Amino acid sequence: MSVTHDYHVHSNYSDGTVLRQMVAAAADAGLAGVGIADHCNVSAREWLMREKREYGMNLDQTYPLRRDGIEGLSEQFDLRIFDAVELDYAPRDEDDIAVFLDEVDFDYAIGSVHRVDGTNVQSSTPFTGMSERERRAFVDDYYERLVDLVESELFAIAAHVDLVERTPELRGYTTADHHAMVTDAFRRSRTVPEINAGRVLRGYGEYHPAPDFRAALRERGVEFVTGSDSHEPDEIPNRKAAFEEFFAERESEPIRLFD
Numbered sequence: 266m267s268v269t270h271d272y273h274v275h276s277n278y279s280d281g282t283v284l285r286q287m288v289a290a291a292a293d294a295g296l297a298g299v300g301i302a303d304h305c306n307v308s309a310r311e312w313l314m315r316e317k318r319e320y321g322m323n324l325d326q327t328y329p330l331r332r333d334g335i336e337g338l339s340e341q342f343d344l345r346i347f348d349a350v351e352l353d354y355a356p357r358d359e360d361d362i363a364v365f366l367d368e369v370d371f372d373y374a375i376g377s378v379h380r381v382d383g384t385n386v387q388s389s390t391p392f393t394g395m396s397e398r399e400r401r402a403f404v405d406d407y408y409e410r411l412v413d414l415v416e417s418e419l420f421a422i423a424a425h426v427d428l429v430e431r432t433p434e435l436r437g438y439t440t441a442d443h444h445a446m447v448t449d450a451f452r453r454s455r456t457v458p459e460i461n462a463g464r465v466l467r468g469y470g471e472y473h474p475a476p477d478f479r480a481a482l483r484e485r486g487v488e489f490v491t492g493s494d495s496h497e498p499d500e501i502p503n504r505k506a507a508f509e510e511f512f513a514e515r516e517s518e519p520i521r522l523f524d
């Protein structure tokens with residue numbers, strides 16, 4: 266059994282199901298370790314502060330409560346529960362992120378580029394009216410931010426590195442040059458990419474990163490941790506099974522952190 270850890274699971278401390286149910290599902294699935302990595306944004310920008318309060322993404326305020334919950338659950342379930350975070354990354358927020366991570370001292374942080382200059386990568390709406398050229402420019406900008414994230418050395422893990430491929434309007438704009446620049450950045454950094462199963466069993470139907478991107482990374486010695494990006498309990502065993510199959514087919518194993 267090669268897949269013993271899942272480093273990317275959400276709970277009701279952001280947009281997932283109740284913490285206790287997520288941990289119970291991870292234990293039932295036979296995992297030895299689960300990382301509760303709730304969404305968090307610590308930008309001082311006014312509109313982002315307003316938005317996160319509207320969506321109830323308040324881990325920057327609620328992490329002490331979640332920490333107590335994780336401590337209690339660690340005594341009741343036979344697996345390691347990591348007190349982790351999925352932080353929105355933008356270059357201009359680097360100082361705020363560094364101060365926050367220093368102060369809070371999570372077990373580890375996952376960094377994510379969910380937005381580029383305020384535009385949500387995962388929503389089709391901003392891109393339907395764009396020309397091909399504009400879409401290409403947006404995807405270029407996305408990968409530049411991702412390289413900035415990896416180079417910032419703020420994070421143990423970089424999430425869903427080709428997230429733009431999830432969005433139909435942006436799919437297919439990722440190039441071999443993007444693969445190469447991101448691979449170079451990982452080779453120079455402590456940050457490792459995850460293989461993300463958030464859309465492998467629905468919608469997009471593929472892992473992040475996509476096969477040719479994975480090949481480019483692995484060719485140059487960059488390995489992956491597993492992150493199911495589960496938001497509901499059932500997703501944890503289902504995506505674990507998908508990962509088992511994935512790694513068995515390739516006769517390889519994911520890497521493990523913090524052992």
Ligand SMILES: [Zn+2]
Binds near residue numbers: 379425
């Ligand atoms: Zn994410």
Ligand SMILES: [Zn+2]
Binds near residue numbers: 273275351494
């Ligand atoms: Zn996530």
